[in-house]
Amino acid sequence: MNVPQQLVNGIIIGHAYALVAVGWTMLLGAARLVNFGHGQMYMIGAFVAWWFMGATGLPYVVAVPFAVLVGALLGAIMQRLFLRLTLSQDLVNLMIVTLGFGQALEGAAGLAFGPKPQTLASPFQAMNFHLGPVWFTAQDALQVIATIAVFLALEFALNRTSFGTAVRMVAEDPPLTRLGGIDISRVYMGIFAFEGAAVAFAATLVAPRTPILTSMGFDQVVMTFVVVVLGGIGSVGGSYVAGLAIGLFTALFGALVSPAYTAAAVFALLIAVMVLRPDKLAASGNFAR
Amino acid sequence: MSTLHPLIRFAIVVALVALGFVLPRLFGGSQLVYDTLVTIAIFSAMSYGLDVILSDLGEISLFHTAFFATGAYAAAILTVNYGFNDWVALLGAVAAALLLALVLGIITLRTREFAFSLVTYAATVVCMNIASNWDFLGGSDGIVGIPPLDLSIGPIELTAGQSVEFWPYAYALLLVTLYFVHRFRRSRLGQAALMVQMNPRLATMCGLDGNRIRLQVFLVSAPISALAGWLYAFQRSYVGTDLFDTYFLVLMLTSVILAGRRILLGPLLGTALLLSQKSFASLGAYGDKLVLGVVLVAILCLCPRGLASLKRKPAATSAAAEKPATSTSTATTTIAKGHRG
């Protein structure tokens, strides 16, 4: 087994997990909302980019910001629909309503884009780099760099901007935030829009690797859940580290033991953590520190 | 209903049961009608497993699709791989479900709400992953060639091939499930579960062990969904990983939430509504998914306690406008020197 290659694979996969998870972790940490529609939003991000390229003939680099915008819009729609549930912190109903939202998105996508697998064609997917025993594509490199950039930008935004402070306030104590004169539904709007934009961005970067299907929502993001919980809910830095760790675990477990059962292994690990350390599920309200 | 004489109540129930049995014929008796009603019966029976957890324990389990799948897979493996008869398959389905429920119940013993739902979801993913890859369970191809239902005992022939023949069995399953849930809600365990849900600390003061009751309710709910899966295997004659699809999960959740909690016929009506749309007013596979998703979102955003809650308006609005009770000791007074109130 080519260990360096597996490590590189693990790093690439890990960054992908982290990027896909970043919006989810923000939403969960700040609004206590488990977005079961996250996978379908990812799928829509990929398909919107694909459709845009086909419909306008514009290149991939223009399709990406377009998909991000559509994603942000989708997030905004979610906020308008679920604001009442979010404000009343009806956590279980919020979970289920996002399940329904995801189903609706899957149905809509099927109607709009059809059942056939498509390819999100990125020019970077074809460019290969060889460094000694390892190789990777330009798309891989792009995705890793983009992930690091997003995480750094998020750390900065959360800790050094006033909106970031408002987000941290809402994560800790929504009613008290109101007393600071802040309209918390606006803060929620920003958080929801970020989730939509971030997952769409992740989709445009990661999806070129494999064919895309309107039914792929679940498979592509099931790891997100693990990343976020293991990384610590609301911890931006934590989900980066957890993403990387799980990426490496996936690559190595897949190469050494069995590629098929990786999901089971990871989730069994997750169950163990959730049961033995239930405090992991309590939002620390302590973003990013 | 509870004010009527028991004999009259019994007569009404018998009449309704008889009516339900001939329902497919009343709707035209076509293959589609029979198929739809059989599916409604099976899927609503599956939903009752979730309903017990939701209404009586107050939690959302995302594992009941796995119980459903367990029943189906048990039926398939025992009849196809080992050649056992269908009654044995039934016992096997129940046993497998109980075993899984025991394991999962113990794991989730101390988790509540949010955490409980997430752990059950994770467990479903694990089961799904294992089922797709383990050859014993058919892997990603599943298990085909399940023989037609044959529950014959001795000289009494009880077989079912087509939907028309299947209907009595599906209907019987539904009736058994309804009766079981009804008795459960009136049993000591059912009452205890409700008490634990409403006020866990007070329930402990009454000597109830919250954790043990949770486990028992979980164990009770598992075979309900598993039996539905068992029958479903024979109807489809094939089991595969599509049984774990979120579609079943969303369908179950919507039908259970639609009517409201603790309404005996709630899940049945919910399932009937949703599956009738799919059969008789289908908008295609994707269109139906969209409809299902929209219905679930709409219910939770507009009336999260179910449609039944629309009947009762909250009493708070009238209370807030109340004038305070007039009694001299509570009247507003301003004290000036020398005066006493």
Added chain:
Amino acid sequence: MSARLEVSNLRVAYGASVAVAVDELLVEPGTLVGVIGANGAGKSTLINAIANWSRAEPKISGTIRMDGDDISGLAAHRLVRRGLQLVPEGRGVFMGLTVEENLRASADPDDSGRKAYSIEDVYALFPSLHQRRANLGGSLSGGERQMLAVGRALRMAPKLLLLDEPSIGLAPRMVSILLRTIRKLVDDGLTVLLVEQNVNAAIEVTDTLYLLEYGRVLASGSVADMKDDPRIIEAYLGASHG
């Protein structure tokens, strides 16, 4: 800088039970009015309802006027911008933010003509906060947290400051310092409505008192008049035994 508060026909209900029923409550500009009463008398419910703020979701009806303008039903964050500030009971600061961040993290008041307390002004008022300015809210002592909570409120240039039991959990010396600081703010022109369980401390700094029982006003008047009222003495005894 000061505001006049008029509350009429205020009813606050949780579900079917009415927690507060106050026909009239008046706070003259530049005065410190105290609301006292035994535990569970509805003092917190009353003051939270005036600010239209709660951690639960009560039904509130009635008319609230600030300087003659009807502010009933306005969202809490709007009221804050208009100059009505509430320092709630218990958690009034963000544990996960530093002292400095807590003080910075407020929106700008609507009317910049009001006297704004800059961060330096707050530190001048509460010197120990200046020392701990890089510390997280969660690491402060109870007294410091209360000071920070009041400091946060002042940052929004309030005309009317509502304080819900600021003395809870504080050592007597701390209570004295805090309430005297509040009195100084009133003397400088702020209007304050103070809910206090510590009747002795309240009597020392307030101008007018309202005595609440079962959500209704039992008695009200100037402190001089109320001091000798047997019902206040009973409330005082109740408070010291409760």
